[in-house]
Amino acid sequence: MVINGYIKHIALISDIWEINDEWWRSKPISRLYYQAITQEGRQITIFNDLIDHQWYQQNI
Template sequence: MVADTGKTLHADTLKPVNLPEPIAVDEDSAGGPRVVTLGRKLPVAVIDDVWRIDDEWWRARALSRMYYAVILVNGRRLTIFKDLVDGKWYHQTY
């Protein structure tokens, strides 16, 4: 059991987790990920899964993303997505 620290939590002390992080991705001719830069350029060996999320279309900033579960040539698995609104790529951790 965790000891009570006596501190009261406030909204300004909470920190969001698992926020998407910008990532550099070279695209293939179809717009899918070909090379991901993680300190160095690593080619995508396999695209394991692809899915699209379109949500909150009624808001001023709609959510439209194309997700890719990829395996890089070094064996690392990543979930990345392209924001279809701003055209940028992001890395998403879970």
């Protein structure tokens, strides 16, 4: 998986949640979040922006 231009190898997804907010603005927020563990054992939070269809890592 490529996130923020870097390849991330995900070993485990431990939680999934969806955020839909600010629907009244010109650019609403619609994201699907994943709490994941990489193959190196690092816990990360990644999300798929459901509007622009891009993947991002939170709190880099």
